[in-house]
Amino acid sequence: MSQGNSCVSVVGQQARACTVREALDRVGGKWSVGILVAASQGPVRFTELERQVEGISRRMLTLTLRNLERDGLLHRRVYPTVPPKVEYTATPMALELYESLVTLTAWAERHRAAITEARAAYDREHADWTGSRAD
Amino acid sequence: MSQGNSCVSVVGQQARACTVREALDRVGGKWSVGILVAASQGPVRFTELERQVEGISRRMLTLTLRNLERDGLLHRRVYPTVPPKVEYTATPMALELYESLVTLTAWAERHRAAITEARAAYDREHADWTGSRAD
DNA sequence: CGGGATCCAGTTGGATACTG
DNA sequence: CAGTATCCAACTGGATCCCG
Secondary structure: OOOOOOOOOOOOOHHHHHHHHHHHHHHOOOOHHHHHHHHHOOOEEHHHHHHHOOOOOHHHHHHHHHHHHHOOOEEEEEEOOOOOEEEEEEOHHHHHHHHHHHHHHHHHHHHHHHHHHHHHHHHHHOOOOOOOOOO | OOOOOOOOOOOOOHHHHHHHHHHHHHHOOOOHHHHHHHHHOOOEEHHHHHHHOOOOOHHHHHHHHHHHHHOOOEEEEEEOOOOOEEEEEEOHHHHHHHHHHHHHHHHHHHHHHHHHHHHHHHHHHOOOOOOOOOO
């Protein structure tokens, strides 16, 4: 969510990293993907999102929605009824982004086990024994 | 960097979002990608990283390295010399991840202009005029 | 119903000093 | 050289109240 991207004045290989960050800064947020996924299925209302994206607070939902809207990933449609009705829809650009994420999803699935094991191994090794052996 | 991933007990479409998050949680950090990119070129030392990943602090470099190592994305090799020498190398899994990120990079490049414009438009519209027109 | 405003706790992350 | 430890500022995010 932080927009302070210092991709300027970066040279060489790190320039690649910056471009990646541009994308990550938009979906890196804890809730962005969840919202995007929900909105990709079709227009979705505020309260629906609140239910579908489990664990999100009202505040974060609003904030994330605003950011996604600002970046042109969501379109917000307000029906001037009472009580009010607001629908969020994923833009074509967002759908493309979603498609791009499947590669990442595939990677995560492919290596899920390996990562879990790597962590276990690391934690085993670095078990932080302050007691180094009491004879 | 936060490991508190609540991918459990989530149903339906949101399960997809969770898998994506698994991947994002590993590269979502502000510095992960920068380090990964640098390490993908071959073994790289601590101080080299500190220079190549511009703007990173010593603390964050250490922390991010530890996380990447723990997830099995980096291999850490220590040479018992004096002064000490430590080399970080991207694992095959990390290289695959890097490959997966190019899709995202492509997306970012493709829509960079559109996003910038979307933001400008949004900011223009929500310029927070408390003064609604003084005719 | 769909949010905005506010308050506050927890976390992130930079700067710096110290160590083997 | 390659970290670790500490302090502190900024940001994140939940809870709550209010409003159209």
